[in-house]
Amino acid sequence: MFVTMVFVNASESSPRSRRDRPAKPPLSRDWIIDSAVEIMRTEGLAKVTMRRVAQELDTGPASLYVYVANTAELHSAMLDRLLGDLRPSGSGPWTEQVEQLLIDYTVLLSGYPGLARAALMIRPSGEHALGLFDRLLGLLLDGDVAPDRAAWGADLLILLGTAEAAEHGARDTADPNPAVDPSHGWAAVEAAVRAADPGRLPHLAAHADVALAGNGPDRLRWAFRAVLSGIAATATITTPPTQEDHR
Amino acid sequence: MFVTMVFVNASESSPRSRRDRPAKPPLSRDWIIDSAVEIMRTEGLAKVTMRRVAQELDTGPASLYVYVANTAELHSAMLDRLLGDLRPSGSGPWTEQVEQLLIDYTVLLSGYPGLARAALMIRPSGEHALGLFDRLLGLLLDGDVAPDRAAWGADLLILLGTAEAAEHGARDTADPNPAVDPSHGWAAVEAAVRAADPGRLPHLAAHADVALAGNGPDRLRWAFRAVLSGIAATATITTPPTQEDHR
DNA sequence: ACCTGAACACCGTTCAAGT
DNA sequence: ACCTGAACACCGTTCAAGT
Numbered sequence A, B: 001m002f003v004t005m006v007f008v009n010a011s012e013s014s015p016r017s018r019r020d021r022p023a024k025p026p027l028s029r030d031w032i033i034d035s036a037v038e039i040m041r042t043e044g045l046a047k048v049t050m051r052r053v054a055q056e057l058d059t060g061p062a063s064l065y066v067y068v069a070n071t072a073e074l075h076s077a078m079l080d081r082l083l084g085d086l087r088p089s090g091s092g093p094w095t096e097q098v099e100q101l102l103i104d105y106t107v108l109l110s111g112y113p114g115l116a117r118a119a120l121m122i123r124p125s126g127e128h129a130l131g132l133f134d135r136l137l138g139l140l141l142d143g144d145v146a147p148d149r150a151a152w153g154a155d156l157l158i159l160l161g162t163a164e165a166a167e168h169g170a171r172d173t174a175d176p177n178p179a180v181d182p183s184h185g186w187a188a189v190e191a192a193v194r195a196a197d198p199g200r201l202p203h204l205a206a207h208a209d210v211a212l213a214g215n216g217p218d219r220l221r222w223a224f225r226a227v228l229s230g231i232a233a234t235a236t237i238t239t240p241p242t243q244e245d246h247r
Numbered sequence C, D: 001a002c003c004t005g006a007a008c009a010c011c012g013t014t015c016a017a018g019t
Helices: A031-041 A048-057 A073-085 A093-110 A115-123 A127-142 A147-172 A182-195 A202-206 A208-212 A216-233 B029-043 B050-056 B071-083 B094-110 B113-122 B125-141 B148-173 B182-195 B202-206 B210-211 B216-233
Strands: none
Touching: A031 A048, A031 A073, A048 A073, A073 A093, A073 A115, A093 A115, A093 A127, A093 A147, A093 A202, A093 A216, A115 B113, A115 B148, A127 A147, A127 B202, A147 A202, A147 A216, A147 B113, A147 B148, A147 B210, A147 B216, A182 A208, A202 B125, A208 B148, A216 B148, A216 B216, B029 B050, B029 B071, B050 B071, B071 B094, B071 B113, B071 B125, B094 B113, B094 B125, B094 B148, B094 B216, B113 B148, B125 B148, B125 B210, B148 B182, B148 B216, B182 B210
């Protein structure tokens, strides 16, 4: 069996670094998540299967089910572990800090697009995910955004960052899963836009250049800036519940 | 073999409705996509596998590869087929029309959350996806949004709708894949927010009620309205390319 | 209580061989 | 050119049996 030697920084959540792992480590939730994250870093999320992780830990897949409910829950735990690496950054006005925090979040997740997609399903509720939400909410309140708009807005901004990571990451990262061919997908869009028939798609044809303009970072920062300004400026909506719908 | 009898409206893209399909239909891209969509409607996206579709068409999985590149490409084609059902709706001011179009898009996709997640990877470039973009772009231009903001904004709004569908759909729809337990995921978030420690998560603890307030439709409409206002109000960003980065 | 061998019921994709 | 049988290399999850 070939064992890759990779140096991995011990995260605060992992009790021991991988290097001094004993030959047959005791199974634990932390060890499972650690191994899973390491496999993801070196081989991509597609390879993080129950069987592969079990193999890494010298056991059978059935053993993992003592500590992890299923594959989705494992992915969710991996995401929260990763979010622990997100340190406060950005200075200056609060809007600048919000933008930078969201960009950091998106860039971090872009490295693992599969995980970003999983985040859209699982609604991470781990401590690090909640910490990010709290920090963001705090910045919005600092900026005197009304609490109801700030709360809904923080949710919206994180959703947007997650979506950008899922999409952007798919475009830029080498995904080991051959079923996904991002370059083809993106090139196909660009070709389709440039070939837009002015009869059927008049607006797109007329503005193909602006639609395709801009680099990734500029568009990302613009998106966060635009959404942030909209959040502060838009009153929340509350329709009274109908009789059939009193939750 | 048990064959479910389901009435399916013949879409404009499908040459024949399923009811008059001959016992052994000739293979074709359209037929494959039709069968795939029907399996998704009745059994969920998780069941739309190459093998399952092939079985439905009385052939082996290898045969499908003549017409479809891989599973991801099949999913992408299914999504575009579905987008063909999206009819213009909404009246009144252009902002109202934009909101309604996006809500329709999101609700449609919410019925198939797996497909929404796929859309985040594949960047649909089919005719119906481009048609939606064009219609949205036209509405924004009607509202005198500057072309560059309108183009980037249409992209942003569709991304947001896709993400909302992926997330919202996961929460509401019965996914036949037992690995995904959405109710548990959402309940976990709600419980975690209510239990937020005021020491560690001060803002979240102080505003748990507003964070959890609001029904789905209200929050969805608010999100689109906020983003729309931000798009109109925020200048696009263009940083000059550096020497290392002249694409 | 924790762990696991073995099994069940599946996957996507390829390719040589047929028609 | 189009189609396919068979194979390759995998999956997640369960459960009875062990320690």
